[in-house]
Amino acid sequence: MTEPQSALLLRRQLAELNKNPVEGFSAGLIEDSDLYRWEVLIIGPPDTLYEGGVFKAHLTFPKDYPLRPPKMKFITDIWHPNVDKNGDVCISILHEPGEDKYGYEKPEERWLPIHTVETIMISVISMLADPNGDSPANVDAAKEWREDRHGAFKRKVARCVRKSQETAFE
Template sequence: MSSTPKPTSSAQTSGAARLLQRQLKEMSTAKDLPGISVGLLNENNVFVWEVVLMINDDCKYYGGAYFRAHLTFPPEYPHLPPKLVFQAPVPFHPNIYASGELCISILHPPEDDKYGYETAAERWSPVQTPETILLSVISLFSEPNDESPANLDAAKLLRQDRAGESKEFRRRVRKCVRESLGED
């Protein structure tokens, strides 16, 4: 499958916009999505959502936090994945680049992984929805993936923390959590 972008038709864009409006409405009124809040960053653009993830105290991410992110959808949605970028303070996490961009398999393009790490089945599929993406992100805070890190320092410190060799990962995460709560 080629990764070259295809021209986008206005019909495709309007179809994506209608789908996103419906999905946003469903998520905004859902009562079974604790810890997730969504809305439009700009009410004139349904392709960019503002997301707040409330990570609870029971999470292995060492305490409750509020992380803001932007979920940006391409005009080719749902055939191509959106991008999720955390806003400051960016969580210290093995699967989040310093820029705030999330690295998770389900947001990788629907093609074979040229490095052979992921199967096509693990990557983006049009059956994914904003809801399934955000639930996966919350799950990633409970179980970070240090096997394919976006943040090498965080992955290394997490491994040392798990092995009982260091508490630096935990210390850095707690600092990040305090910042997210406006305590630092």
């Protein structure tokens, strides 16, 4: 039996990331036998509140990848306007392709089949450095980020960073 196109593509992307690692994250399979479930470790970007953190997340790919985007969920606790309280990441490039029924995003900002794990991760690292407070997945974090960025928000993020360092390699 031949592998579906999505599995071949994911296998190729994983091999490429292992051969040429990208600064800021590493990726691998959660279980060796399942190409559709990846674990990524994201290093908190320098000069951000998340600096020094080691955040674990899972990427779950649909069988019709790359026509549809994967889902991304942080396993490590993270306090961020664009990550809901369950850890689900809410950024444009992970939204289903096509028109946004709310008119907030342009189609080209949403998922496109040209995206790879690398482009997703670069977007997520950029999201950590520069939250989008206009379209929050975590309303409480967004409110704190806007109103008390250097107080309560910063303290909650610092707690998440410390906890991520303690649990990174469990």
